[in-house]
Amino acid sequence: MMRLMRVTFQGERGAFSEEAARRLLGDRIELVPSASFEEAFRRLRRRDVECGLLPIENTLAGSVHENYDLLLRYRLPIVAETRARIVHNLIAAPGVKFGQLRRVFSHPVALGQCQNFLRRNPRLPPVPFYDTAGSVKMIMEQRLADAAAIAAAAAAGIYGARILRRGIEDDKENYTRFFLLLPGKGPRPKLPRLGRPDKTSVVFATPNVPGSLFRSLAVFALRDINLTKIESRPLRGRPWEYFFYLDFLGSPEEPRCSNALRHLKELSEFLHVLGNYPRARE
Amino acid sequence: MMRLMRVTFQGERGAFSEEAARRLLGDRIELVPSASFEEAFRRLRRRDVECGLLPIENTLAGSVHENYDLLLRYRLPIVAETRARIVHNLIAAPGVKFGQLRRVFSHPVALGQCQNFLRRNPRLPPVPFYDTAGSVKMIMEQRLADAAAIAAAAAAGIYGARILRRGIEDDKENYTRFFLLLPGKGPRPKLPRLGRPDKTSVVFATPNVPGSLFRSLAVFALRDINLTKIESRPLRGRPWEYFFYLDFLGSPEEPRCSNALRHLKELSEFLHVLGNYPRARE
Numbered sequence: 001m002m003r004l005m006r007v008t009f010q011g012e013r014g015a016f017s018e019e020a021a022r023r024l025l026g027d028r029i030e031l032v033p034s035a036s037f038e039e040a041f042r043r044l045r046r047r048d049v050e051c052g053l054l055p056i057e058n059t060l061a062g063s064v065h066e067n068y069d070l071l072l073r074y075r076l077p078i079v080a081e082t083r084a085r086i087v088h089n090l091i092a093a094p095g096v097k098f099g100q101l102r103r104v105f106s107h108p109v110a111l112g113q114c115q116n117f118l119r120r121n122p123r124l125p126p127v128p129f130y131d132t133a134g135s136v137k138m139i140m141e142q143r144l145a146d147a148a149a150i151a152a153a154a155a156a157g158i159y160g161a162r163i164l165r166r167g168i169e170d171d172k173e174n175y176t177r178f179f180l181l182l183p184g185k186g187p188r189p190k191l192p193r194l195g196r197p198d199k200t201s202v203v204f205a206t207p208n209v210p211g212s213l214f215r216s217l218a219v220f221a222l223r224d225i226n227l228t229k230i231e232s233r234p235l236r237g238r239p240w241e242y243f244f245y246l247d248f249l250g251s252p253e254e255p256r257c258s259n260a261l262r263h264l265k266e267l268s269e270f271l272h273v274l275g276n277y278p279r280a281r282e
Numbered sequence: 283m284m285r286l287m288r289v290t291f292q293g294e295r296g297a298f299s300e301e302a303a304r305r306l307l308g309d310r311i312e313l314v315p316s317a318s319f320e321e322a323f324r325r326l327r328r329r330d331v332e333c334g335l336l337p338i339e340n341t342l343a344g345s346v347h348e349n350y351d352l353l354l355r356y357r358l359p360i361v362a363e364t365r366a367r368i369v370h371n372l373i374a375a376p377g378v379k380f381g382q383l384r385r386v387f388s389h390p391v392a393l394g395q396c397q398n399f400l401r402r403n404p405r406l407p408p409v410p411f412y413d414t415a416g417s418v419k420m421i422m423e424q425r426l427a428d429a430a431a432i433a434a435a436a437a438a439g440i441y442g443a444r445i446l447r448r449g450i451e452d453d454k455e456n457y458t459r460f461f462l463l464l465p466g467k468g469p470r471p472k473l474p475r476l477g478r479p480d481k482t483s484v485v486f487a488t489p490n491v492p493g494s495l496f497r498s499l500a501v502f503a504l505r506d507i508n509l510t511k512i513e514s515r516p517l518r519g520r521p522w523e524y525f526f527y528l529d530f531l532g533s534p535e536e537p538r539c540s541n542a543l544r545h546l547k548e549l550s551e552f553l554h555v556l557g558n559y560p561r562a563r564e
């Protein structure tokens with residue numbers, strides 16, 4: 001039998017990241033939960049797993065800044081991106097009826113994204129918990145008959161729980177974007193065909209002089225290269241200066257993009273290409 | 283007797299925000315703690331207080347994204363900024379000796395910023411708590427003789443506790459920038475002289491076409507106006523599009539700045555001036 005590709009993600013089994021990993025990589029994978037984002041990066045660097053799927057931004061909550069910082073610190077290559085719609089479900093133990101519920105556990109971000117549902121059901125006070133899927137695991141382990149959890153549908157399947165209400169999130173335009181990371185330069189695991197790399201992520205720091213960021217963006221604008229995201233993060237040890245993370249459409253294999261990167265390097269104190277990967281299409 | 287100006291901030295009495303408020307506004311103020319950032323904004327809008335001091339970025343942790351979102355939602359004017367060095371202190375009840383301590387309570391961010399100290403003292407396991415100053419309040423109320431808290435020096439004074447170790451943070455380049463907000467356009471409270479407004483914060487959204495951000499920054503670069511910060515936040519309801527928050531040096535009273543703002547408006551789908559204030563000098 002073929003050994004399954006090991007994929008790490010942050011959270012308990014049944015997390016949204018796990019759903020996204022299966023959609024991107026198929027079912028022939030072994031999922032390895034990591035307690036924190038940094039643990040996932042460490043597992044990758046030690047090559048305990050072949051790849052990792054980490055969230056980078058959500059259309060409501062914004063960027064996952066910790067992962068931006070970890071991308072720079074660990075320098076693990078991004079080889080794919082994927083986007084998943086976040087559907088929150090009310091989940092309880094089998095046999096538990098909606099009318100029996102007296103509280104709802106979930107991660108504070110998930111509770112915040114289901115405020116309309118919680119307001120319509122004031123007899124279900126929200127209880128913050130460390131993880132969405134972890135809250136399903138807990139109500140099942142403790143056999144709570146008066147409590148539900150808010151989590152991904154996958155969590156119900158994994159822990160043998162039942163979905164009582166589907167899609168209870170306030171805003172349907174709730175998507176998370178994930179990066180697929182590899183441990184480093186070595187041999188690549190066999191990934192499904194994801195298409196030709198046509199998107200690139202970089203991080204750079206400019207000298208602290210007026211107009212620096214403008215000149216950095218000119219590198220792309222002058223070559224008609226589209227930017228899709230810019231993010232700034234503090235530069236440690238240099239208060240009130242920043243790293244910039246940029247995503248652009250194109251690949252360093254195209255001359256205009258390799259020229260743009262050479263030009264950006266000329267203007268930057270620091271430049272690192274985080275990855276070049278096929279853009280998510282859906 | 284003159285009524286004191288009421289100033290709200292997030293956290294318990296003795297928070298870093300309280301220290302910053304006293305440094306900016308002096309001692310003739312009454313401090314009104316708010317349980318959350320949004321509660322502080324609501325108090326301001328209801329005019330329960332004359333002003334509020336809210337953190338916007340930290341040189342290690344980055345931007346306080348929730349406050350960026352609230353600035354846009356509540357549209358309360360920024361009238362000053364201030365920067366404070368964050369000094370973490372180990373605080374315990376009077377009479378408690380360092381050797382008696384068996385655990386340390388604080389907010390997870392503060393615990394994370396004192397990792398070297400905690401590593402050197404493995405018999406003091408960190409215990410995450412909801413608030414820095416709140417952890418001092420708790421060890422005093424519960425009269426814990428084996429526990430310390432990590433918090434601002436002001437918290438020791440307020441709750442009658444003692445500082446056992448000063449400046450236990452890993453990185454001395456730890457600063458937080460705060461905005462002073464008013465309830466709205468009405469009559470201004472009597473603020474100390476802070477200097478001439480020479481810095482401006484705006485938020486804008488550009489049409490989703492290539493080169494938009496580059497053209498927006500050109501508005502400033504072409505007029506030699508220095509940008510000091512750019513931050514992007516997701517645009518609700520339009521996945522993968524962003525609001526941009528910009529700080530620049532200059533005031534709309536200068537023609538080059540008012541021209542720049544008119545030019546930016548021409549290029550933007552949306553533009554709002556969040557405030558015009560004297561830059562922090564220290």
